[in-house]
Amino acid sequence: xxxxxxxxxxxxxxxxxxxxxxxxxxGAVVTWDTKIIARGHNQTEQLNDSTAHxxxxxxxxxxxxVGSKYLPEATLYVTIEPCLMCSGAxxxxxxxxxxxxxxxxxxxxxxxxxxxxxxHPKTELKGGxxxxxxxxxxxxxxxxxx
Amino acid sequence: xxxxxxxxxxxxxxxxxxxxxxxxxxGAVVTWDTKIIARGHNQTEQLNDSTAHxxxxxxxxxxxxVGSKYLPEATLYVTIEPCLMCSGAxxxxxxxxxxxxxxxxxxxxxxxxxxxxxxHPKTELKGGxxxxxxxxxxxxxxxxxx
Numbered sequence: 300x301x302x303x304x305x306x307x308x309x310x311x312x313x314x315x316x317x318x319x320x321x322x323x324x325x326g327a328v329v330t331w332d333t334k335i336i337a338r339g340h341n342q343t344e345q346l347n348d349s350t351a352h353x354x355x356x357x358x359x360x361x362x363x364x365v366g367s368k369y370l371p372e373a374t375l376y377v378t379i380e381p382c383l384m385c386s387g388a389x390x391x392x393x394x395x396x397x398x399x400x401x402x403x404x405x406x407x408x409x410x411x412x413x414x415x416x417x418x419h420p421k422t423e424l425k426g427g428x429x430x431x432x433x434x435x436x437x438x439x440x441x442x443x444x445x
Numbered sequence: 446x447x448x449x450x451x452x453x454x455x456x457x458x459x460x461x462x463x464x465x466x467x468x469x470x471x472g473a474v475v476t477w478d479t480k481i482i483a484r485g486h487n488q489t490e491q492l493n494d495s496t497a498h499x500x501x502x503x504x505x506x507x508x509x510x511v512g513s514k515y516l517p518e519a520t521l522y523v524t525i526e527p528c529l530m531c532s533g534a535x536x537x538x539x540x541x542x543x544x545x546x547x548x549x550x551x552x553x554x555x556x557x558x559x560x561x562x563x564x565h566p567k568t569e570l571k572g573g574x575x576x577x578x579x580x581x582x583x584x585x586x587x588x589x590x591x
Contacts, residue, residue: 348505349514349537359494368495383563384537387530391495411561417529 301333303376303398307429310376310400313340313353314436320345324436327353327377329361329370329394336373337361353377354385358392369393371421378433380407380426386417396423400433447479449522449544453575456522456546459486459499460582466491470582473499473523475507475516475540482519483507499523500531504538515539517567524579526553526572532563542569546579 306328313326317340329337339356343349354377361375362368374396381389381399386408389397397418404410408417418424452474459472463486475483485502489495500523507521508514520542527535527545532554535543543564550556554563564570 343514346508347512347514348508349539350501350504350508350534355496358496362492362494362496366493368489368493382533382537384530384533387528387533388496391528391530393495411558411563413559413561415557415559417557 303425303428306330306335306374306376307378307398307400307433309335309338310353310378311429311432311436313338314378314433317341317353318436318440324440325353325377325379327357327375329357330374330376331365331370331372336364350384352382352385354381355388358388358394362392371395374398376428378429379403379437380409382406383408383411383417386412389422390417390419393419394422396425398425398428400426400428401430401437402426449571449574452476452481452520452522453524453544453546453579455481455484456499456524457575457578457582459484460524460579463487463499464582464586470586471499471523471525473503473521475503476520476522477511477516477518482510496530498528498531500527501534504534504540508538517541520544522574524575525549525583526555528552529554529557529563532558535568536563536565539565540568542571544571544574546572546574547576547583548572 314324318324337360342351378400380403460470464470483506488497524546526549
């Protein structure tokens with residue numbers, strides 16, 4: 300039951316909260332064992348802060364929750380491929396595992412890093428979980444705005 | 446009088462505050478015209494948050510000060526070459542200019558991005574300002590700890 304799809308759906312709920320608040324709809328959760336220890340969604344508009352991405356908010360909440368600045372046993376789920384900033388933050392966190400939904404050709408980290416991984420050598424990476432649902436929310440958001 | 450050296454000395458004061466608090470001694474200030482609008486120093490230990498770098502703290506303070514999530518007319522001074530996370534944050538900020546002190550072979554963004562700039566196309570970049578002083582503070586810090 301507590302598989303990657305389950306937690307990605309929780310990240311999608313966060314993304315929907317961003318959508319409802321007229322934010323670019325990206326959501327994230329951090330898990331430890333089978334528990335969600337932190338959540339975050341994009342709040343760049345509300346906080347007037349272009350660094351207030353879902354992953355940054357979820358990571359800082361997770362550090363506070365665990366009482367440690369490293370998260371080697373945790374997994375971060377995020378609906379869209381992390382950008383360069385969030386990839387760098389995930390590197391510093393030494394997070395055990397990253398699971399993302401849809402790729403982001405325009406702003407995903409791949410665009411800048413090419414074949415060099417920005418993550419910690421011990422971090423596992425998995426993409427494409429519920430990718431269609433994750434991408435659809437973004438398409439819906441930008442369709443209304445263009 | 447208000448030249449790059451002047452503001453880098455202010456960033457160095459921030460770095461010294463980090464040093465005194467037993468944090469990796471990196472400091473940053475953000476300027477707008479000839480005024481400092483935000484300051485930050487590394488607080489990863491104090492906040493138990495591996496993303497609490499000088500630049501992240503200074504940027505968020507600057508967004509709050511200006512009331513905008515973009516800083517195209519501002520300059521960020523930082524004592525050490527930004528890491529990948531902070532470079533990504535600077536990209537999102539659309540900051541007008543970045544001035545750094547010493548290079549960081551181990552953790553600077555160059556290591557991961559190679560010849561691809563992580564910054565916004567309109568952002569000017571200058572390195573090597575008071576590089577020796579900026580690097581010396583780091584050397585002193587790690588010399589005590591090894």
